[in-house]
Structure formats: structure tokens, C-alpha cells
Amino acid sequence: MRINRLDLTRYGKFTDKHIDFGPVDPGRPDLHIIYGPNEAGKSTTLSAFLDLLFGIESRSRYDFLHPYSTMRIGAALDIGGVVRELVRIKKPQNSLLGPGDQPMGEHLILGELGGVERDVYCAMFSLDDDTLEKGGESILASKGDLGQLLFSASTGLAALSQTLVELRSQADGVFKLRARSSEIGDLKSRLSDLKERKEQIDTLASHYRQMVETRERSLAHYDEAMADRTRTQLRLDEIKSLLTALPRLTELRDIRDSLAELQDVPE
Structure with missing residues (x-):
């Protein structure tokens, strides 16, 4: 949307005044600066533009020359490449008019x-000393609709409020003062249990050294016992072999005795 012309027909100190911003000059910045001394009407002009967009406020302070019933602001707005001639009057309903003063829907501008609503638009695009100070404090304090809506509108995060609610809920789940249970509380309880178990299984360095020495002696005794077992097993196998051969030894002796008796027999 571009402002081609702003008509201060009957508003504040102005009567039938017009500000023509001229056509767009392709290739050059489309920036206009309105300047003037104090009380020249710069703030009044800004307020008139805001009232054109959002409606003249119910208790407007710009009726000191023109009564509410006669206040009138006009403009030529380029909306989507189409120039619209619009007028705003002071009425609770149907205050936006088109050609022939026919009522126009507010959706055309909104x-x-x-x-974006008026307070957010003011905070984003109509900054003055008061708005900068109040809006900045609200944003830094992370509270209030102004700070929240300003951030939401400027970043396109339409669901910022819901996101903040969800984040607060998650944060409360992690820790909430005087809550019966929380994630941090559960973790602290678990840490306490682990410390208690650690103390139960912990040991002094001297005790650990004694246990290592005992283990080394036990391993040496084990190796010695295994060697004795091996030697005993070999001796046992030898004895088993002898016992197996003993009946054959008796038989062999009997055969030798029989052969000895036959020594004198002629061949």
C-alpha cells in the first residue's frame, strides 16, 4: 500500500489541506520526509493518517476546530496496484467511504x-518518543500485549501467544517454585540416591591396595594349586596304566615259568 495523497479536509487545525506525494519515480527511492517547526501539525498529520486507516478515535482530541460530526479525512491509496479514493468520517459504523460517499468495507484496508491493529501499527511504523519508550520497556520486560504483538507482527509469528503458553508450561514442568513435583526435583532426588549408593560402594585407597595385594596372592596360590593338580593328574594316569598292566604281568610270569620247565626237552 502506498499513500499517493493525504487530504486533511476537516481535521484538527487543518481545513482543506492536501499533501500530494506524487507518482512513483522508477529506479529512485520512494521516500518522503515531512518536516516543519513545532506546532506546524506534523503529529496531527500522523494522527490523521492513523485515523484514516483505523477509524477516528471515539474521544479524538482533534475536534477543537471541527466538531466530531464534520471531521473528514481523505486519501488516494495505491492498494494492490489499484488507486482507491477513500474518505474517513467520525461515525461508530460505516465510517470508511468510497466514491460518492458510499460505505466501504474495512477489510479493504485491514x-x-x-x-495488524492500531496499537501494533503505531508501535511498528508510527514511532514517537512516548511510543519508543513504552514499547521498548514492554519488550525488554517481555510482558504486555504491545511487546508481544510487536514481535509477533514484525516476525510473522501469528501464533506467538500460544507458543509462549506452551513454553511456559514446559518451563513449569522443569521447575516451578513450591510445586510438588518437577523435572528438576525428580533429578535432584535421583542424584541424592546415586550419591548414597556411591558412598556405600566407595572405599579408601589403602583398603583398595590391600584388596589388590590379596587378589595377587590369591592368583599366585591358584596358579600353584593348578600346577599341583596337573602333576597329581599325571601321576594318577601313570598309576592307572600300571594297574591296567598288572594282570598281564602275572600272565607273563606264568608263561616264563612254563618255558623254564621246557628247557631240558630236546629240540
Whole structure:
């Protein structure tokens, strides 16, 4: 949306005044600066533009020359490449008028603004000393609709409020003062249990050294016992072999005795 012309027909100190911003000059910045001394009407002009977009406020302070019933602001707005001649008057309903003073739907402007409301638009695009100070404090304090809506609108995060609620819920689940249970509380309890178990199984360095020496002696005794077992097993196998051969030895002796008796027999 571009402002081609702003008409201060009957508003504040102005009567039938117009500000023409001229056509767009391709290839050059489309930036206009309105300047003037104090009380020249710069703030009044800004307020008139905001009232054109969002409606003249119910208790407007710009009726000191023109009564509410006669206040009138006009403009030529380039909306989506189409120039619209619009007028705003002071009425609770149907205050946005088109050609022939026919009522126009508010969606024509609000749709172009992406649904941004007046206070957010002021905080983002109509900054003055008060707005900068209050909006900055609100944002830094991370509270209030102004700071939240400003951040949401400027970043396109339409669901910022819901996201913040979910994050707060998650944070409360991690830790919440005086809550009966929380993730941090559960972890602290588990840590305490682990410390107690550690103390139960912990040992002094001197005791550990004694246990290592005992283990080494036990291993040496084990190796010695295994060697004795091996020697005993070999001796046992030898004895078994002898016992197996003993009956044959008796038989062999009998055969030798029989042969000895036959020595005198002629061949």
C-alpha cells in the first residue's frame, strides 16, 4: 500500500489541506520526509493518517476546530496496484467511504495491513518518543500485549501467544517454585540416591591396595594349586596304566615259568 495523497479536509487545525506525494519515480527511492517547526501539525498529520486507516478515535482530541460530526479525512491509496479514493468520517459504523460517499468495507484496508491493529501499527511504523519508550520497556520486560504483538507482527509469528503458553508450561514442568513435583526435583532426588549408593560402594585407597595385594596372592596360590593338580593328574594316569598292566604281568610270569620247565626237552 502506498499513500499517493493525504487530504486533511476537516481535521484538527487543518481545513482543506492536501499533501500530494506524487507518482512513483522508477529506479529512485520512494521516500518522503515531512518536516516543519513545532506546532506546524506534523503529529496531527500522523494522527490523521492513523485515523484514516483505523477509524477516528471515539474521544479524538482533534475536534477543537471541527466538531466530531464534520471531521473528514481523505486519501488516494495505491492498494494492490489499484488507486482507491477513500474518505474517513467520525461515525461508530460505516465510517470508511468510497466514491460518492458510499460505505466501504474495512477489510479493504485491514486486509492490506495483514490484520495488524492500531496499537501494533503505531508501535511498528508510527514511532514517537512516548511510543519508543513504552514499547521498548514492554519488550525488554517481555510482558504486555504491545511487546508481544510487536514481535509477533514484525516476525510473522501469528501464533506467538500460544507458543509462549506452551513454553511456559514446559518451563513449569522443569521447575516451578513450591510445586510438588518437577523435572528438576525428580533429578535432584535421583542424584541424592546415586550419591548414597556411591558412598556405600566407595572405599579408601589403602583398603583398595590391600584388596589388590590379596587378589595377587590369591592368583599366585591358584596358579600353584593348578600346577599341583596337573602333576597329581599325571601321576594318577601313570598309576592307572600300571594297574591296567598288572594282570598281564602275572600272565607273563606264568608263561616264563612254563618255558623254564621246557628247557631240558630236546629240540
